Amino acid sequence: MVTVAVAGATGYAGGEALRLLLAHPEVTVGAVTAGASAGDRLGEHQPHLTPLADRVIEPTTADALSGHDAVFLALPHGASAALAAELPSDVRILDCGADFRLADAAAWQEFYGSEHAGTWAYGLPELRLAGGGVQRDELTGQTRVAVPGCYPTACSLALAPAAQAGLIGLDDIVIVAASGTSGAGKAMKPHLLGSEVMGSMSPYGVGGVHRHTPEIEQNLARAAGAPATVSFTPTLAPMPRGILATCTAPAAPGLSAASLRESYEKAYGAEAFVQLLPEGQWPATASVLGSNNVQLQVSLDERVGRVIVVAAIDNLTKGTAGGAVQCLNLLLGLDETAGLPTVGVSP
């Protein structure tokens, strides 16, 4: 058994990590830590995590987190670097925040407005890479992993096979994605009040300013082996969980619908968590909730010459905590699927 501590245990990402870790056959949950809620019982904040209801939340310090085989950091952006520096180098750290996701320090500065902390191995195992590789191979032997953002998980897995195979143009990629409100975390924000969100959908971060834009571009450039530019527009949907990403790009000259589909079958046919749906069936967030699955459908709009890929994930499972557990399994040499649900909870 390995012991895993969770920092940010009272938040949405930390809570989902604990839900999954409690069901993991090789894991014992160690320290649970947070910020202002330190000293409370975990059950006051995460009543669904019944086996841990009486655990007392500890302050988030290196002392509380050290002595574990692995640590999940589910803290606000900017909190990870200082903590990670204080933890022994052999402790596996899975950072659910953004601090170490980008390789380009200038892009970090532009989109996050702070000093770049560095770059860790990127935790999206199924990401296809130029030259025929796959990101999972780069995770073996690592002790520090940057878990992807929720939108980049859905959007990158949607378009990477086409980018890798040269089936799309890289300079006119357009993505519109809807997210459930848990993507924004638990902290109170006026635009997330129930009366603002229920029964309404609205865009935010419009005009190329959302911080996931450079992360998606980075992933697609790695898949294609050439720079990619993305117009990304997120929208807020009146549901607690789920992301539905509609991704389109110019089709390469002469591309047929059959060869497009074939390239996705080839890329993801052996993946446990990525399912290309049967022709005519479209992804829906309700079909993936609570599971670590990514459901995809591809189409060729021959009239305008564009490839369309639609992807659905649960932002808290595959989009954060499930992705982190998947990476933990790889770091530990366990079955990549250990402890991870592939069955959802619809409706």
Ligand SMILES: NC(=O)C1=CN([C@@H]2O[C@H](COP(=O)(O)OP(=O)(O)OC[C@H]3O[C@@H](n4cnc5c(N)ncnc54)[C@H](OP(=O)(O)O)[C@@H]3O)[C@@H](O)[C@H]2O)C=CC1
């Ligand atoms: N929600 C999502 O879908 C996704 C989230 N992420 C990332 O995961 C991380 C956590 O997000 P999320 O769970 O949504 O956020 P929440 O706001 O729901 O939770 C934040 C957690 O961090 C703790 N915390 C806040 N400030 C401090 C501090 N100064 N010191 C120690 N602990 C602190 C909070 O504890 P307390 O209760 O005591 O305040 C809480 O446990 C973020 O980096 C986010 O970007 C990544 C992908 C998707």
Ligand SMILES: CC(=O)N[C@@H](CCC(=O)OP(=O)(O)O)C(=O)O
């Ligand atoms: C609905 C909503 O607000 N979603 C969040 C994305 C959450 C996510 O993936 O988080 P990090 O990159 O912050 O880790 C947003 O758009 O900022």
